Amino acid sequence: MNILSVCLALIEDKAEQDKFEALYYQYRGLMYYCAQKLLHDEHLAEDAVSIAFLQVAQNMDKVDEVMSASTKRLMVTIVERKAMTLYQRQQREYNRTVDMDEVICEATSLGTEENALMDAILQLPLIYQQVILLKYSRGYSSKEIAAILDYTVAQVDQLLSRGRRRLKKLLEAV
Amino acid sequence: MRFTEKQLCQAARRADEKLLSQLSDETSYQEYVFSETFEQKMKWLIQQMRVKNIKQKKVFLGWQYYIRNGVAVILLCFFLTCITIPNVVQAGYYKLIEVIETVLTEYTRYQYHSTEQTDELFIPVTFGYLPEGMKEITYRETETSVHTIYRNQYQYFRLEQRIFRHIDGMTYIIDTEDTTIETVCIGTEKIQLIKKNGVYSYVWLHEKYHIKGQSNLSIEEIIKILETITIE
Incomplete structure (x- = not known):
């Protein structure tokens, strides 16, 4: 529970400490699973989880109830973001160029026109999908998204803009 | 195909729900036991954290934000200048008259x-x-x-x-x-x-x-x- 101790030190409020502890026990397994799915490396996945919990500790004001669906998605989003960062760093170390824009979370075929927009969102590279879901599904502001995902506000705005453009392109291809 | 913000919000919520449903099997996640290496790394991390006075991370706006806002401010200033220049000239004109009147009032010249x-x-x-x-x-x-x-x-x-x-x-x-x-x-x-x-x-x-x-x-x-x- 060492990581837990570190993170608890960041949370002054007792209630928030309890909440963070609950989050840790509730979601550490899920977060590891998500990180492992992207990284295919146990050690890197563990690193991603630990860094992600530090990020959570720094953003406790943006976390809802422990057992809520939005919190679950938030925890996954954060760990996926950290996993992406680690993946990118690892690729650089091996002198391999990697375009993180192309890391796609789930391959989903486009369905009916009614579901086209949803499917297009699911087909987006993870880097765009995350900011679009945080913004349009969960209603976070650019500043909040920047804090959650460790971007600058300008980067978040740029990703949102590019993400919308990509969605249009995907929809035009239907 | 064009889409509105409202349509995007609806689609994003549905996409979010779909992604959430794919994470439903939580029992398998709990089975994983974190490695000893991981635990030791965390111990080292804890020590580092205790030594340092860790503060809540600040959000940075980014240089693009400052450049964009800077350009916006410059354009706004230019726009306001364009609008207000006639008024400024007019104000300057009145000021000039005022100065002349002041001079004339203070040093009146009588010509006979x-x-x-x-x-x-x-x-x-x-x-x-x-x-x-x-x-x-x-x-x-x-x-x-x-x-x-x-x-x-x-x-x-x-x-x-x-x-x-x-x-x-x-x-x-x-x-x-x-x-x-x-x-x-x-x-x-x-x-x-x-x-x-x-x-x-x-x-x-x-x-x-x-x-x-x-x-x-x-x-x-x-x-x-x-x-x-x-x-x-």
């Missing part, structure tokens, strides 16, 4: 012209009335002018009379800063009386003569003296 320009002989003024105790202490006369001063213990009256002869006009600059100016009429002629620091200066175009002077007498006394002047 006389149609009575003549080659007649100069005749000095004769006083019909002078306050009690006033005696002549200075008198200088030329072919075209006279300069005289009367005074008693505390008061004085100075007069300078000049005939318009070989000049077609006369400019007389009076410092009118902090002054009050009164105009009184004697017959059809106007006399300017400028008061400053309790002293009156007067200017009077009387027939073919230009009469000016100074006095610390009251305005009533000055007018009375000037009214009783004769040139014969």
Whole structure:
């Protein structure tokens, strides 16, 4: 529970400490699973989880109830973001160029026109999908998204803009 | 295919739900046991964290944000400048007028012209009335002018009379800063009386003569003296 101790030190409020502890026990397994799915490396996945919990500790004001669906998605989003960062760093170390824009979370075929927009969102590279879901599904502001995902506000705005453009392109291809 | 913000929000929520449903099997996640290496790494991390005073992470706006906002501010300033320049010019114009008026008010220039320009002989003024105790202490006369001063213990009256002869006009600059100016009429002629620091200066175009002077007498006394002047 060492990581837990570190993170608890960041949370002054007792209630928030309890909440963070609950989050840790509730979601550490899920977060590891998500990180492992992207990284295919146990050690890197563990690193991603630990860094992600530090990020959570720094953003406790943006976390809802422990057992809520939005919190679950938030925890996954954060760990996926950290996993992406680690993946990118690892690729650089091996002198391999990697375009993180192309890391796609789930391959989903486009369905009916009614579901086209949803499917297009699911087909987006993870880097765009995350900011679009945080913004349009969960209603976070650019500043909040920047804090959650460790971007600058300008980067978040740029990703949102590019993400919308990509969605249009995907929809035009239907 | 175009989409609105509302459609995007709806689609994003559904996409979020779909992604969430794919994470439903939570029991398998709990089975994982974190490695010893991981735990040791965390111990080292804890020590590092304890040594450092860790603060909540700040959000940075990013250089793009500052550049974008900077450009926006510059454009806004340019736009406002374009709008306000005519007003500025107008304001400057009014300011210029104000300055000119101030200069004119503070240093009023009186320019006199006389149609009575003549080659007649100069005749000095004769006083019909002078306050009690006033005696002549200075008198200088030329072919075209006279300069005289009367005074008693505390008061004085100075007069300078000049005939318009070989000049077609006369400019007389009076410092009118902090002054009050009164105009009184004697017959059809106007006399300017400028008061400053309790002293009156007067200017009077009387027939073919230009009469000016100074006095610390009251305005009533000055007018009375000037009214009783004769040139014969």
